[in-house]
Amino acid sequence: MTAPSFDVIAIGNAIVDVMAPCRDEDIVRLGLAKGGMTLVDPDRARELYAAMGPAREISGGSAANTLAGLAALGARCAFIGQVADDQLGEVFAHDIRAGGIAFATPARAGEPSTARCLIFVSPDGQRTMNTFLGASQFLPAEALDPAAIADAAVLYLEGYLWDPEEPRAAMRRAIATAREAGRKVAFTLSDAFVIARHGDDFRALIAAGEIDILFANEHELAALTGIEDFHAGIASLADKVPTVVVTRSEKGAYAISQGAHAEVAAEPIDKVIDTTGAGDLFAAGFLFGFTRQRPLAECLRLGAICAAEIISHYGARPEADLKTLVAAKLG
Template sequence: MKKYDVTGIGNALVDIEFKVTDQFFTDNGVEKGLMTLVDEERQNALMKVIHTASAKKQCGGSAGNTVIAVSQFGGKSYYSCKVANDELGHFFMDDMKEAGVTSNLNVDHLESGITGKCLVMVTEDAERTMNTFLGITQTYSIADVNEAAIKDSKYLYIEGYLITSENGKAAMIHAKKIAEENGVKVALTFSDPAMVKYFREPFDSVIGASVDLLFANEEEAILFTGKDNLLEAREELKKVAKRFVITQGKNGAMIFDGDTFIDIEPYETTAIDSNGAGDMFAGAFIYGITNGHSYASSGKLASMASSKIVSQFGPRLQWHEAKDILARLNP
């Protein structure tokens, strides 16, 4: 029996989330609705103009949010990442432990540097805008990949944001190779439309012949395939993924289980913050398929969970909320 349902690899970021108006973007030269990589000076300038007292702080990063979701639903997860030996690095490590996730982080082996952080700006229309300073996580490399954890997992989950650096891409390819050589299924998330738009060819080198499971939203699927609509895009995705999930926001999701397409209905909700919705969908879905649920049932669980996430601030459920959702799935 495998020790972990999933081992994730990705950027370790402390998410600092706060509410803003559209005027904030105009005043501070921020492009709304995108994830933008910034340097430390730029992020510090933004930090000076936000209302830090009202900001919510949690350990995160895309794959980090996903493996935490797996844990909250009762699964077992491992996270391979990199933080610095600073205040936020220690916060990240402690918060990950409290979330029930095992990781490669050890206080005695943290390097000097600056832990990455992501400023998550949320507007009244529930759209998220992120400015990310990667800090030490941009040096994540093959050396940080835990081969033993991957071998002892049902799934390897690869975060698409790692594609932005050569060392990150190399780590993605290395981890995928370990998984494939040891019969571990490989899941990949594109993470963000900007990643697909600007790093299309590097993604090809990571995907290789195919991945076992791909997560994309509608925009990413169309961008990656170069098709004009979702129906054409989903047929093209069959060439690179044995199975895939295409999330469609308020319209639910579409799952290809290797044979047929399954439409997942959305759950009625009032969206106030879309931050982490895709990460939560992936986490709940992976929990489901690694714990005896069908693809349809796992999609339903993921839809419930992501509808709950967008109705509140932050990318993480409370523990009791995860239990309540499972109870609704299995009355």
């Protein structure tokens, strides 16, 4: 097998995040599910945008955030995702390419517009996300670059994008392409609501041996396995997925890989500002270590360091120099 040109290629929602601080009473008044992610239609998106205070627009999307962290660490990355031929689509494409990530998916003409996620950040740093998927849910299989997928060490898939039919078919094709090329497939479950809708699909992929690295938080783990006990839940996947990584918020993270276990504490920070993208950046740190064949515990520590950086400020893209930060933490 030839050495890959990319460390990670990801398929995910191409979204621009619109973020604003809010009060807890605003969450209640607007009928939002605090700390969760809700899909909204164009009318609800307009209503929520009008209710926001002063906001910041930052390119986002779960898998794209992970790649931003990976690229900042020095990894070679590529992204596949659908934007519309509009202003937000140009913003997204500019931002991801400016981060050193290859992005060649053609923009889609006409409606719907580029996806956006309206994020209300409450005083405790919890983010309440309301996502209009827009053009991102119309990623066709024809937009895939099979050569690029086969030329990446890891194909990373975002569970959020499994919901719409068209990109789901594209991701199934991408999995087949990666496996035919002998590459690894990583999958992030994204949210319990995704598992509620597509858990049977995910369990089938796992049973078929299609997933090499599975990312989840402890709530998603319980939803996927139907087992409330954390250690029993992760053990139930140990002989089905080569590497299982589970984040546990302030309790750190745990992983099992080929029979080896590792656990890491959460990195201390002065104050949690915004938890948007914490899991995405944890995956970035872990995958960076994984693609460089670092020990399992070090991969977890890299994830924890990156997650701590992201929750110390608004937005899901790193602001600190991650290379310098990791060097200072790991020596």
